[in-house]
Amino acid sequence: MFIEIKDASRSYHQNDGQETSALDSVNLKIAEGEFICLLGPSGCGKSTLLNIVAGFDRPSQGSIHVKGQEVTQPSVERIAIFQNYGLLPWRSVLRNVTLGLEATGMNAKASRLLAEEYIELVGLTEYKKHHPGQLSGGMQQRVALARALAVDPKILLMDEPLGALDAMTRMSMQDEIERIWQKKMKTIIFVTHDIEEAVFLADRIVIMTPSPGKVKMVMEVPLARKRDRTSPEFLKIRDQIFKAFEFKGEDAWDYIL
Amino acid sequence: MKNVKQFIRAVISLSILIGVWWAIAASGRFEPSLLPSPWKVWQGMFEMIKDGTLWTHVWISLGRFFAGYLAAAVSGIVLGLIFGWYKKVWAFVDPIVQVLRPVSPIAWFPFIILWFGIGNAPAVVIIFTAAFYPILLSTVAGVNRVDALYLKVAANFGIRQPQLLYKIILPAAFPMIMNGLHMAIGSAWVFLVAGEMVGAQSGLGYLIIDSRNALRSDLVLAGIIFIGISGYFIDRLVRLIERIIEKQWGILSEGGRT
Numbered sequence: 276m277f278i279e280i281k282d283a284s285r286s287y288h289q290n291d292g293q294e295t296s297a298l299d300s301v302n303l304k305i306a307e308g309e310f311i312c313l314l315g316p317s318g319c320g321k322s323t324l325l326n327i328v329a330g331f332d333r334p335s336q337g338s339i340h341v342k343g344q345e346v347t348q349p350s351v352e353r354i355a356i357f358q359n360y361g362l363l364p365w366r367s368v369l370r371n372v373t374l375g376l377e378a379t380g381m382n383a384k385a386s387r388l389l390a391e392e393y394i395e396l397v398g399l400t401e402y403k404k405h406h407p408g409q410l411s412g413g414m415q416q417r418v419a420l421a422r423a424l425a426v427d428p429k430i431l432l433m434d435e436p437l438g439a440l441d442a443m444t445r446m447s448m449q450d451e452i453e454r455i456w457q458k459k460m461k462t463i464i465f466v467t468h469d470i471e472e473a474v475f476l477a478d479r480i481v482i483m484t485p486s487p488g489k490v491k492m493v494m495e496v497p498l499a500r501k502r503d504r505t506s507p508e509f510l511k512i513r514d515q516i517f518k519a520f521e522f523k524g525e526d527a528w529d530y531i532l
Numbered sequence: 533m534k535n536v537k538q539f540i541r542a543v544i545s546l547s548i549l550i551g552v553w554w555a556i557a558a559s560g561r562f563e564p565s566l567l568p569s570p571w572k573v574w575q576g577m578f579e580m581i582k583d584g585t586l587w588t589h590v591w592i593s594l595g596r597f598f599a600g601y602l603a604a605a606v607s608g609i610v611l612g613l614i615f616g617w618y619k620k621v622w623a624f625v626d627p628i629v630q631v632l633r634p635v636s637p638i639a640w641f642p643f644i645i646l647w648f649g650i651g652n653a654p655a656v657v658i659i660f661t662a663a664f665y666p667i668l669l670s671t672v673a674g675v676n677r678v679d680a681l682y683l684k685v686a687a688n689f690g691i692r693q694p695q696l697l698y699k700i701i702l703p704a705a706f707p708m709i710m711n712g713l714h715m716a717i718g719s720a721w722v723f724l725v726a727g728e729m730v731g732a733q734s735g736l737g738y739l740i741i742d743s744r745n746a747l748r749s750d751l752v753l754a755g756i757i758f759i760g761i762s763g764y765f766i767d768r769l770v771r772l773i774e775r776i777i778e779k780q781w782g783i784l785s786e787g788g789r790t
Contacts, residue, residue: 331684349687361685365703375689377699426689 278305282337285323296487297323310456312477313466320488321466322434329355329432353430354423358438360415362407368418369403375426393421413444433465449475474512475502482519492519568750576750593735596652597724600659608664612671613697637661637723641730650731658727663716670712674705710774717770721763
């Protein structure tokens with residue numbers, strides 16, 4: 276199996292000496308090229324799980340393996356994309372995209388050409404000399420996407436990447452991410468609390484519930500691409516997910532989308 | 533338009549100041565040697581400009597100033613980056629800095645003379661001491677405040693030390709560092725004059741002491757005015773450089789879309 280999460284738990288020591296469990300024995304197997312959405316309300320451990328797969332954090336118990344290798348630290352094989360983009364404001368779009376290539380020792384000209392290729396892929400060629408502060412949120416996230424893709428990672432880990440965008444921009448970015456995923460054949464783990472977003476993007480949706488963060492169920496989305504957000508099949512799956520969450524009771528659900 | 537208005541306001545307020553000064557001097561209550569009239573001072577300034585002594589002193593002062601300031605900027609930033617990153621080292625250095633920082637550079641003067649002799653060195657060392665602490669402390673604070681997200685991104689892309697320091701940490705801390713550089717300009721210029729008053733045989737500070745010894749109160753006041761004007765232009769220059777760098781580094785958020 277490409278990614279194998281075995282009994283992964285993560286608990287934190289609090290100031291008063293108590294332990295809180297953010298993630299409780301999660302098991303998950305992900306195939307290469309799969310698009311997985313981790314869906315759940317805040318506090319369900321979806322970001323914790325993503326951080327552990329990225330190697331920013333270690334599980335208290337259990338393990339993560341990618342292609343049989345245990346994950347112990349961050350790697351260019353697994354690039355994370357954040358809600359706040361993580362772009363360097365003092366660098367132009369082009370130099371933000373070359374950032375990841377600089378550590379690989381690629382020469383300046385080759386890395387610039389490669390960066391330009393990816394900037395074109397996300398449709399920002401005419402903005403390559405701009406600084407991030409001059410771009411809209413959606414455009415900044417495209418830059419982050421180009422930067423991630425430029426180092427050719429096997430896995431993209433997206434932590435609510437569209438969370439800061441307005442509804443219309445969100446949908447066009449969902450289209451964009453799907454297009455790029457299909458073109459570049461990446462494995463994507465995508466954290467979201469937006470049910471429609473998950474149904475639109477995912478091959479499989481991992482439904483998580485909070486306190487402690489657990490996987491409640493994994494749901495296949497057997498719809499053909501490109502999905503129609505208003506089709507009856509789409510709405511049916513959406514309704515199933517609504518039901519799955521209602522199962523848990525209202526107290527755990529701090530907002531309904 | 534805004535600049536013109538600002539300029540007019542500056543002219544008006546300075547004219548009022550000179551007018552009041554003139555009126556007090558003309559009232560005859562004070563001896564001319566205690567309060568020279570604006571005209572007398574202007575003559576003194578003109579005299580110094582004409583015979584070239586002013587430029588000699590100004591250039592000497594500026595030379596010392598930039599030597600001391602640049603040395604403080606380079607060492608303050610380099611040490612600040614290192615101490616800011618290695619927090620355990622800073623925990624040991626911080627108490628020493630906290631004790632040394634409040635000491636006026638002038639208090640070191642007896643030792644500075646003994647260790648560095650006379651001439652340019654004492655004034656340069658005083659400037660260095662005055663500029664060093666604000667730059668060091670703001671650099672350390674800037675490094676401590678670097679957004680954790682940048683460090684995460686750097687770790688993800690495999691950027692390690694020493695690249696991490698100059699590619700991520702230095703630019704991220706830069707706005708704070710610039711702040712320290714700006715504060716240091718002010719205190720360094722103040723102490724330059726003080727330093728030249730006790731140890732030097734040239735420079736604007738010396739000019740004042742020398743004029744006092746010659747009982748030329750008009751030249752004392754002329755010297756004070758020159759110090760003020762030079763300080764003003766240095767501050768403007770730094771602001772200009774700040775602007776250029778901010779623009780280059782994309783720190784300016786003006787005109788940004790959301």
